[in-house]
Amino acid sequence: MVKNIIDVERLSKSFDISSREPGLKGTIKHFFRRKTKSLKVIKNISFKIKEGEIVGFLGANGAGKTTILKMLCGLIYPSEGTISVSGHLPFRRKDNFLKNITLIMGQKQQLIWDLPPIESFYLNASIYDLDKNEAKRRIRKLSDMLEIDNELYIPVRKLSLGQRMKSELLAALIHEPNILFLDEPTLGLDINAQRNLRKFLQKYNEETNATICLTSHYMKDITSLCKRVICVHNGSISYDGKLDLLLKKLTPVKEILLVCHSEKDVLQIENSGFTVKNKTKNEITIKVKNNSITSSLKTILNNFDIEDLYINEPPIDEIIGKILIKKDYDT
Helix, strand or coil: CCCEEEEEEEEEEEEEEEEECCCCHHHHHHCCEEEEEEEEEEEEEEEEEEECCCEEEEEECCHHHHHHHHHHHCCCCCCCCEEEEEEHHHCCCCHEEEECEEEECCCCCCCCCCCCCCHHHHHHHCCCCCCHHHHHHHHHHHHHHHCCCCHHCCCCHHHCCHHHHHHHHHHHHHCCEEEEEEEECCCCCCHHHHHHHHHHHHHHHHHCCCCEEEECCCCCHHHHHHCEEEEEEECEEEEEEHHHHHHHHCEEEEEEEEECCCCCHHHHHHHHCCCCEECCCCCCEEEHHHHHHHHHHHHHHHHHHEEEEECCCHHHHHHHHHHHHHHCEEE
16 A cells, blocks of 8 residues: 655644835834734645655645645745654754755756856765765766766856756755655746656656656646646645546536538538537537537437548646636535
8 A cells, every 4th residue: 555655734834924114214114113914825734645646736826836845845834734744744854854855946056057067966965975986876877867968067057948957856866865846847948848857757756656746837747747736726725636637627528620521511510409619611610518529429420421520628728727716626
Protein backbone atom coordinates (compact mmCIF):
# COMPACT_ATOMS: atom_id res chain seq x y z
CA MET A 1 0.00 0.00 0.00
CA VAL A 2 1.36 3.43 -0.99
CA LYS A 3 1.83 5.65 2.05
CA ASN A 4 1.00 9.34 2.43
CA ILE A 5 4.19 11.39 2.29
CA ILE A 6 2.44 14.74 2.84
CA ASP A 7 -0.38 15.15 5.35
CA VAL A 8 -2.03 18.53 5.87
CA GLU A 9 -4.87 19.02 8.38
CA ARG A 10 -6.91 22.22 8.91
CA LEU A 11 -4.03 24.43 7.83
CA SER A 12 -4.37 28.22 7.95
CA LYS A 13 -1.99 31.13 7.51
CA SER A 14 -2.52 34.77 8.43
CA PHE A 15 -0.29 37.78 7.86
CA ASP A 16 -0.34 41.06 9.76
CA ILE A 17 -0.41 43.95 7.31
CA SER A 18 -0.34 47.68 7.89
CA SER A 19 -1.76 50.50 5.79
CA ARG A 20 -1.12 54.24 5.76
CA GLU A 21 -2.56 57.39 4.29
CA PRO A 22 -0.72 58.98 1.33
CA GLY A 23 1.68 61.90 1.65
CA LEU A 24 4.09 63.13 4.32
CA LYS A 25 1.35 63.55 6.91
CA GLY A 26 0.25 59.98 6.39
CA THR A 27 3.85 58.73 6.70
CA ILE A 28 4.43 60.54 10.01
CA LYS A 29 1.08 59.39 11.37
CA HIS A 30 1.89 55.81 10.30
CA PHE A 31 5.29 56.01 12.03
CA PHE A 32 3.87 56.97 15.43
CA ARG A 33 0.51 55.20 15.30
CA ARG A 34 0.68 52.21 13.02
CA LYS A 35 -2.57 50.42 12.28
CA THR A 36 -2.37 46.75 11.42
CA LYS A 37 -4.91 44.11 10.57
CA SER A 38 -4.71 40.35 10.17
CA LEU A 39 -5.25 38.96 6.66
CA LYS A 40 -6.05 35.25 6.41
CA VAL A 41 -4.59 34.03 3.10
CA ILE A 42 -4.92 30.25 3.68
CA LYS A 43 -8.17 29.10 5.26
CA ASN A 44 -8.54 25.75 6.98
CA ILE A 45 -7.33 23.46 4.19
CA SER A 46 -6.70 19.71 4.40
CA PHE A 47 -5.22 17.25 1.90
CA LYS A 48 -2.96 14.21 1.66
CA ILE A 49 -0.42 13.36 -1.05
CA LYS A 50 0.89 9.85 -1.63
CA GLU A 51 4.51 8.95 -2.30
CA GLY A 52 5.32 9.21 -6.02
CA GLU A 53 2.29 11.37 -6.90
CA ILE A 54 2.54 14.41 -9.15
CA VAL A 55 -0.04 16.93 -7.96
CA GLY A 56 -0.82 20.24 -9.64
CA PHE A 57 -1.99 23.26 -7.66
CA LEU A 58 -4.30 25.48 -9.70
CA GLY A 59 -5.63 28.93 -8.93
CA ALA A 60 -5.59 32.57 -9.94
CA ASN A 61 -2.76 34.91 -8.96
CA GLY A 62 -2.97 35.55 -5.23
CA ALA A 63 -5.09 32.46 -4.52
CA GLY A 64 -2.47 31.10 -2.09
CA LYS A 65 -0.65 28.41 -4.11
CA THR A 66 2.88 29.67 -3.44
CA THR A 67 2.10 30.26 0.25
CA ILE A 68 1.02 26.61 0.53
CA LEU A 69 4.26 25.40 -1.08
CA LYS A 70 6.33 27.63 1.19
CA MET A 71 4.63 26.17 4.27
CA LEU A 72 5.15 22.63 2.96
CA CYS A 73 8.90 23.22 2.60
CA GLY A 74 9.20 25.08 5.91
CA LEU A 75 9.90 28.63 4.73
CA ILE A 76 6.71 29.92 6.36
CA TYR A 77 5.35 28.96 9.77
CA PRO A 78 1.63 28.02 9.74
CA SER A 79 -0.78 30.02 11.90
CA GLU A 80 -3.09 27.07 12.58
CA GLY A 81 -3.29 23.38 11.78
CA THR A 82 -0.69 20.68 11.25
CA ILE A 83 1.70 19.69 8.44
CA SER A 84 3.68 16.49 8.12
CA VAL A 85 6.09 16.09 5.19
CA SER A 86 7.92 12.78 5.06
CA GLY A 87 7.32 12.43 8.80
CA HIS A 88 8.80 15.85 9.62
CA LEU A 89 7.40 19.20 10.76
CA PRO A 90 8.68 21.42 7.90
CA PHE A 91 9.08 24.65 9.88
CA ARG A 92 11.64 22.99 12.17
CA ARG A 93 13.97 22.72 9.16
CA LYS A 94 15.80 19.61 10.40
CA ASP A 95 18.77 18.39 8.35
CA ASN A 96 17.12 15.06 7.48
CA PHE A 97 14.06 16.93 6.21
CA LEU A 98 16.04 19.43 4.12
CA LYS A 99 18.03 16.64 2.49
CA ASN A 100 14.78 15.06 1.28
CA ILE A 101 13.19 18.12 -0.37
CA THR A 102 13.92 20.83 -2.89
CA LEU A 103 12.12 24.03 -3.87
CA ILE A 104 12.41 25.45 -7.38
CA MET A 105 10.87 28.82 -8.18
CA GLY A 106 10.79 29.96 -11.80
CA GLN A 107 11.49 33.59 -10.86
CA LYS A 108 14.37 32.85 -8.44
CA GLN A 109 17.90 31.66 -9.13
CA GLN A 110 20.58 30.01 -7.02
CA LEU A 111 23.40 29.74 -9.57
CA ILE A 112 26.35 32.14 -9.29
CA TRP A 113 25.91 34.56 -12.20
CA ASP A 114 29.53 34.98 -13.32
CA LEU A 115 30.67 31.37 -12.86
CA PRO A 116 29.93 28.26 -14.92
CA PRO A 117 27.10 26.09 -13.52
CA ILE A 118 29.57 23.27 -12.70
CA GLU A 119 31.05 25.47 -9.92
CA SER A 120 27.62 25.96 -8.30
CA PHE A 121 26.97 22.22 -8.60
CA TYR A 122 30.12 21.33 -6.67
CA LEU A 123 29.27 24.00 -4.07
CA ASN A 124 25.81 22.47 -3.57
CA ALA A 125 27.37 19.01 -3.38
CA SER A 126 29.64 20.20 -0.54
CA ILE A 127 26.66 21.70 1.30
CA TYR A 128 24.98 18.28 1.19
CA ASP A 129 28.18 16.46 2.26
CA LEU A 130 28.71 14.64 -1.05
CA ASP A 131 32.26 13.57 -1.89
CA LYS A 132 33.68 14.65 -5.25
CA ASN A 133 33.32 11.28 -6.97
CA GLU A 134 29.67 10.95 -5.96
CA ALA A 135 29.04 14.56 -7.02
CA LYS A 136 30.60 13.85 -10.43
CA ARG A 137 28.43 10.77 -10.88
CA ARG A 138 25.23 12.64 -10.05
CA ILE A 139 26.15 15.65 -12.21
CA ARG A 140 26.91 13.35 -15.14
CA LYS A 141 23.64 11.47 -14.73
CA LEU A 142 21.46 14.59 -14.40
CA SER A 143 23.23 16.48 -17.18
CA ASP A 144 22.64 13.51 -19.52
CA MET A 145 18.95 13.48 -18.60
CA LEU A 146 18.67 17.25 -19.07
CA GLU A 147 20.90 17.29 -22.19
CA ILE A 148 23.11 20.16 -21.00
CA ASP A 149 26.60 18.60 -21.15
CA ASN A 150 28.07 21.44 -23.22
CA GLU A 151 26.59 24.20 -21.05
CA LEU A 152 28.22 23.12 -17.77
CA TYR A 153 31.39 25.13 -18.40
CA ILE A 154 29.87 28.35 -19.82
CA PRO A 155 29.29 31.29 -17.42
CA VAL A 156 25.66 31.40 -16.29
CA ARG A 157 25.18 34.96 -17.62
CA LYS A 158 25.89 33.68 -21.15
CA LEU A 159 23.34 30.87 -21.05
CA SER A 160 19.87 31.17 -22.53
CA LEU A 161 16.88 31.19 -20.19
CA GLY A 162 16.09 27.56 -21.02
CA GLN A 163 19.68 26.47 -20.39
CA ARG A 164 19.74 28.38 -17.10
CA MET A 165 16.49 26.76 -15.98
CA LYS A 166 17.87 23.29 -16.71
CA SER A 167 21.02 24.16 -14.77
CA GLU A 168 18.90 25.45 -11.86
CA LEU A 169 17.05 22.15 -11.88
CA LEU A 170 20.28 20.15 -11.81
CA ALA A 171 21.59 22.23 -8.90
CA ALA A 172 18.35 21.65 -6.99
CA LEU A 173 18.39 17.88 -7.59
CA ILE A 174 22.04 17.06 -6.98
CA HIS A 175 21.22 15.77 -3.46
CA GLU A 176 18.57 13.45 -4.98
CA PRO A 177 15.53 14.71 -3.03
CA ASN A 178 12.41 12.57 -2.98
CA ILE A 179 10.00 15.53 -2.72
CA LEU A 180 10.04 18.35 -5.28
CA PHE A 181 8.18 21.62 -4.80
CA LEU A 182 8.03 23.44 -8.14
CA ASP A 183 6.57 26.95 -8.33
CA GLU A 184 6.14 28.05 -11.97
CA PRO A 185 9.22 26.08 -13.14
CA THR A 186 8.61 26.83 -16.86
CA LEU A 187 8.00 30.56 -16.38
CA GLY A 188 9.32 32.50 -19.38
CA LEU A 189 10.57 29.43 -21.28
CA ASP A 190 9.80 28.87 -24.96
CA ILE A 191 7.63 25.96 -26.11
CA ASN A 192 10.55 23.58 -26.76
CA ALA A 193 12.22 24.35 -23.43
CA GLN A 194 8.92 23.80 -21.61
CA ARG A 195 8.42 20.46 -23.35
CA ASN A 196 11.96 19.29 -22.54
CA LEU A 197 11.57 20.28 -18.90
CA ARG A 198 8.29 18.37 -18.64
CA LYS A 199 9.87 15.28 -20.22
CA PHE A 200 12.69 15.45 -17.68
CA LEU A 201 10.33 15.76 -14.70
CA GLN A 202 8.27 12.82 -15.97
CA LYS A 203 11.40 10.71 -16.37
CA TYR A 204 12.76 11.75 -12.96
CA ASN A 205 9.46 10.80 -11.32
CA GLU A 206 9.41 7.39 -13.06
CA GLU A 207 13.03 6.56 -12.18
CA THR A 208 13.10 7.81 -8.57
CA ASN A 209 9.42 7.67 -7.52
CA ALA A 210 9.82 11.27 -6.34
CA THR A 211 6.73 13.16 -5.18
CA ILE A 212 6.17 16.40 -7.11
CA CYS A 213 3.99 19.35 -6.10
CA LEU A 214 3.64 21.74 -9.02
CA THR A 215 2.11 25.16 -9.63
CA SER A 216 1.95 26.56 -13.15
CA HIS A 217 -0.11 28.88 -15.33
CA TYR A 218 1.07 26.97 -18.42
CA MET A 219 -1.74 24.47 -18.68
CA LYS A 220 0.33 22.03 -20.72
CA ASP A 221 2.52 21.55 -17.62
CA ILE A 222 -0.53 20.48 -15.63
CA THR A 223 -2.17 18.29 -18.27
CA SER A 224 1.11 16.56 -19.22
CA LEU A 225 2.33 15.81 -15.71
CA CYS A 226 -0.57 15.78 -13.26
CA LYS A 227 -3.34 13.22 -12.94
CA ARG A 228 -4.54 14.95 -9.78
CA VAL A 229 -5.11 18.66 -9.17
CA ILE A 230 -5.91 20.78 -6.13
CA CYS A 231 -7.79 23.98 -7.02
CA VAL A 232 -7.23 26.89 -4.65
CA HIS A 233 -9.68 29.80 -4.54
CA ASN A 234 -9.16 32.70 -2.12
CA GLY A 235 -7.10 30.52 0.22
CA SER A 236 -9.54 27.59 0.29
CA ILE A 237 -9.56 24.31 -1.62
CA SER A 238 -12.45 24.27 -4.09
CA TYR A 239 -11.56 20.93 -5.74
CA ASP A 240 -9.23 18.04 -4.99
CA GLY A 241 -9.35 15.09 -7.37
CA LYS A 242 -8.59 13.71 -10.80
CA LEU A 243 -7.93 16.25 -13.53
CA ASP A 244 -9.82 14.34 -16.21
CA LEU A 245 -12.98 14.21 -14.06
CA LEU A 246 -12.79 17.97 -13.52
CA LEU A 247 -12.35 18.62 -17.25
CA LYS A 248 -15.33 16.39 -18.05
CA LYS A 249 -17.43 18.23 -15.49
CA LEU A 250 -16.51 21.60 -16.95
CA THR A 251 -17.08 20.45 -20.54
CA PRO A 252 -20.21 18.24 -20.49
CA VAL A 253 -20.82 18.92 -24.20
CA LYS A 254 -18.68 18.38 -27.30
CA GLU A 255 -19.08 20.01 -30.69
CA ILE A 256 -19.24 17.79 -33.78
CA LEU A 257 -18.64 19.29 -37.21
CA LEU A 258 -20.38 17.29 -39.96
CA VAL A 259 -19.39 17.73 -43.60
CA CYS A 260 -22.32 16.61 -45.76
CA HIS A 261 -22.59 15.80 -49.48
CA SER A 262 -25.54 18.11 -50.00
CA GLU A 263 -27.50 20.96 -48.48
CA LYS A 264 -30.44 18.58 -48.20
CA ASP A 265 -28.56 16.46 -45.65
CA VAL A 266 -27.71 19.57 -43.62
CA LEU A 267 -31.39 20.51 -43.43
CA GLN A 268 -32.37 16.95 -42.46
CA ILE A 269 -29.82 16.88 -39.63
CA GLU A 270 -31.00 20.30 -38.46
CA ASN A 271 -34.56 19.01 -38.25
CA SER A 272 -33.62 15.78 -36.45
CA GLY A 273 -33.62 17.23 -32.93
CA PHE A 274 -29.89 17.95 -32.53
CA THR A 275 -28.75 21.21 -30.94
CA VAL A 276 -27.21 23.21 -33.79
CA LYS A 277 -24.43 25.71 -33.14
CA ASN A 278 -23.99 26.92 -36.71
CA LYS A 279 -24.27 25.76 -40.32
CA THR A 280 -23.18 26.60 -43.85
CA LYS A 281 -24.21 25.24 -47.23
CA ASN A 282 -22.85 21.71 -46.71
CA GLU A 283 -21.50 21.82 -43.13
CA ILE A 284 -23.27 21.80 -39.79
CA THR A 285 -21.91 21.92 -36.23
CA ILE A 286 -24.00 20.26 -33.52
CA LYS A 287 -23.61 20.04 -29.75
CA VAL A 288 -23.76 16.59 -28.16
CA LYS A 289 -23.49 15.56 -24.50
CA ASN A 290 -20.42 13.49 -23.63
CA ASN A 291 -22.49 10.52 -22.48
CA SER A 292 -24.41 10.30 -25.76
CA ILE A 293 -21.67 10.85 -28.35
CA THR A 294 -21.49 7.18 -29.40
CA SER A 295 -25.24 6.77 -29.90
CA SER A 296 -25.52 10.16 -31.67
CA LEU A 297 -22.72 9.32 -34.10
CA LYS A 298 -24.29 5.92 -34.81
CA THR A 299 -27.63 7.58 -35.62
CA ILE A 300 -25.99 10.18 -37.87
CA LEU A 301 -23.86 7.69 -39.83
CA ASN A 302 -26.75 5.27 -40.32
CA ASN A 303 -29.26 7.87 -41.50
CA PHE A 304 -27.35 10.60 -43.34
CA ASP A 305 -24.85 10.81 -46.17
CA ILE A 306 -21.79 12.19 -44.33
CA GLU A 307 -18.56 13.01 -46.16
CA ASP A 308 -16.45 13.70 -43.06
CA LEU A 309 -16.79 14.63 -39.39
CA TYR A 310 -14.66 16.26 -36.68
CA ILE A 311 -15.10 16.13 -32.90
CA ASN A 312 -13.86 19.43 -31.49
CA GLU A 313 -12.39 19.59 -27.99
CA PRO A 314 -12.57 23.04 -26.35
CA PRO A 315 -9.13 24.66 -25.79
CA ILE A 316 -7.62 23.47 -22.52
CA ASP A 317 -6.75 27.06 -21.54
CA GLU A 318 -10.40 28.01 -21.86
CA ILE A 319 -11.45 25.14 -19.60
CA ILE A 320 -8.83 25.89 -16.96
CA GLY A 321 -9.83 29.56 -17.12
CA LYS A 322 -13.16 28.51 -15.65
CA ILE A 323 -11.31 26.91 -12.74
CA LEU A 324 -9.54 30.16 -11.94
CA ILE A 325 -12.73 32.22 -11.70
CA LYS A 326 -15.22 29.73 -10.22
CA LYS A 327 -15.27 28.83 -6.57
CA ASP A 328 -16.83 25.43 -6.02
CA TYR A 329 -16.79 22.10 -7.86
CA ASP A 330 -18.71 19.06 -6.77
CA THR A 331 -16.40 16.07 -6.40
